Amino acid sequence: MKKKVLATLLCATMAVGLLAGCGAAKKESDSGSDSKEKVFRYAVSTEPTTLDPTKANGIGDNEIQHALTESLVRNTAGDVQPGCAESWDVSDDGLTYTFHLRDGLKWSDGEDLTAADFEYGWKRLLDPETASPYAFIGEYIKNGLDVEQGKKDVDELGVKAVDDQTFEVTLENPTAYWLSLIGSSSQYAPLRQDVVEEYGTDFAATADKNVYSGPFKLTGSENNEYIFEKNENYWNADKINLDKVQLTYVEKPETQLSMYEAGDLDYVQVPSAYVPDYEDKSEKFTNGNVDYCYINHKSDNKALQNKNFRLALNYGINREDYNKLANSSVHNAFNGLVYQGLQANGKTYGEAYKLDSYPLAGDNDKAKEYLEKAMKELGVSKASDISVELTTTDAESSKKIAEVVQSQWTENLGINVDIRQVTYAEIYGEVLPKGDYEIAFGGWGADYDDPYSYLELFKSDAAYNYSQYKNDKVDELLNDAKVQTDAQKRMDELHDAEQEIIDDAAFIPLQSRNIFYMHDERVTGLNFYFCSLNFDWVYADMK
């Protein structure tokens, strides 16, 4: 019996010993932080896929590069300011840009930054040898697509370093949002040829294998921790307040929240499921992501080629209820295609244009009316004879969305809705590109601040025309907008195209996304944007 007691006691002492030892250690490390240095700490839940600016693939990578690179201009939450270029001239046809670089530009290692670094960087983006996953963002440049496809030599790309401080670019079309685009897309960063060639395929594999042109330089990139330090060689270093930024990759948003609660982070995004609990403490921004259901206009399901049926589907959804049930009202119910916060000649797009669309609360009478018309045209006597298949990814949130849409259509229209779940790789690798679906849940975020980014998905010859949609009126409007130099007229055309897409019920809009976040009260100067990147801390400060 004594031995039993002894064994139990032994276990207990060991456990207590473990806990006691560490409690003390933590207190010491807490008081160790330097009070003078301004350090900003935050976390992301998607691991950066690369540190190579040319190969940045999506918002997460681009956010990092936004702090590390400086393009010709800098786009801060839509405000485009001179960057490496002090000024620029645009030719009358809007096709040729001549950028004049600042005096004394330097890389983080002290070398001079010249126009040749831009020429090299932009050519590398489109060079098929580079195989950048975002090469398409360079297709605006003259011969961009041909170079990318290997039809033309890289030297035929429309970029030229005239001298050390003059950089000339020729575009395929006069692109209204061109400057805004290059100011927020790191793929347009300057690059140092000698550094890229020195490291070859290991270029930018770690922080020390690159040099930096931006407000910050990367000094650490190991064990899921990325350390940014102020780049003293940056031309506008006086405007940069933070000394150091510590970015940790923490996969689980719930863990990030716990770390924030424990004081280990200065900024955190609130995971959707926790938003109701943190509503009072958090603020929100819209990230420009619009979610909707694609309709396959060439599917074997004849009903989907019937406009009245598509209208019935659209009127048959109560988007307000949907938003409550599927998202706990975290997002906004939405009945359009183009994100409302885009800029449209000095106003937001939502202020400038009023879309005439399906009511957010739905309209069951209208839905039934359209359904009856559709049934007559299709020669169907019972609504339950019509079946549609809704494809979605196997993510828990997408499944919920599909189920809400399914129940509303079944209830309001009386049709059959089957849900098919596939993996993320399948939906973007097979289902959407090959048109192997009837209706599919997806969405879009803009790469640049212009309605065209969203509308292009419904242009018959566009790479992303996942709906296999062809509408001559839409094509005509969008083609004209591509070359139109009158800004007002161009924006009108884009709005008309959106209206036509809605009138034709080409897709099924659902929601526009909100992101909730919290930050330490000492933090100021955070910026949020809705294309290419969401979170911009370059000008942040710690009081």
Add this chain to the structure above:
Amino acid sequence: MAKYVVKRVIAALLSLLCLITIVFFLVRLMPGDPFTSVKLTKEVAANMKSYYGFDKPLLLQYATYLGNLFQGNFGYSMKYTNKTVNYIIGQTFPFSADLGIRALVLAISFGLVLGIIAARNRGKKLDFICVLIAIIGTSIPDFIMGAVLQYFFGIKWGLLPVAKYLGFEYTILPATALAFYTLTSVSRVMRASMLEVVQQDYIKTARSKGLTDFRITWKHQIRNAITPVMTIMGPTVAAVLTGTFVIESIFAIPGMGKYYVESINNNDYAMILGMTVFYGMFLVTCNLIVDILYGVADPRVRIGKR
């Protein structure tokens, strides 16, 4: 003994080669490819495929892969561009192994003690308590255990860091959470095996010789009962040391657990193969060590195998 070991090593290498071949061709059957993303255009996809050599015949790719593998080169990740699989394993494995060793030490020591206590008190209160702990440990999944520990010790009481892996105090919560499941399986196996041994004649002999209880348990019972525990240790050690997806993600530990799961979701061929081969090598080695240890713990195994 030497012959036995050589035979086992050759068998291990052969099974590794089978593993590589099967996985190499299986991953190509998965829908999609490594470059799937919302914004990928046809032109870009074609360039990326030729960059990674996917435009070459599959058998040639296989031969190239094997050639590289013999030089210890797992190739470049397709998702994390410019990083090699070797680099990623080199970065993450030390964290997973460190956490795993801590968890194993906890699990084995406490598991054995619990199993022995339970067996020696069969049917009594202490046995009941030990079995209860085992049942709780088996039925609570590690992600709940991790989250609960994190909430109470990290946030509510502020005793320990919530996440990351920067020093001793950071290791306690994840190691405990990770150890729990293994601990309970060790204790269950140990208890059952101890009870079986107790029935054996040599225990009765020892008792009739008048040996003390402690001596009987320590010298005769435990040594004979431990073989089944060693059997489960091979795969357990391999699994725990090469990273655990759930615990590492809850505690934001930069280990390799997530790359197993993620590489498959991403169709990152090089990473899937690298991870599988690495894990395969580890598992085969662990089993080999266990086989050899059998001989140490129980000389009869050695004689039998000759």
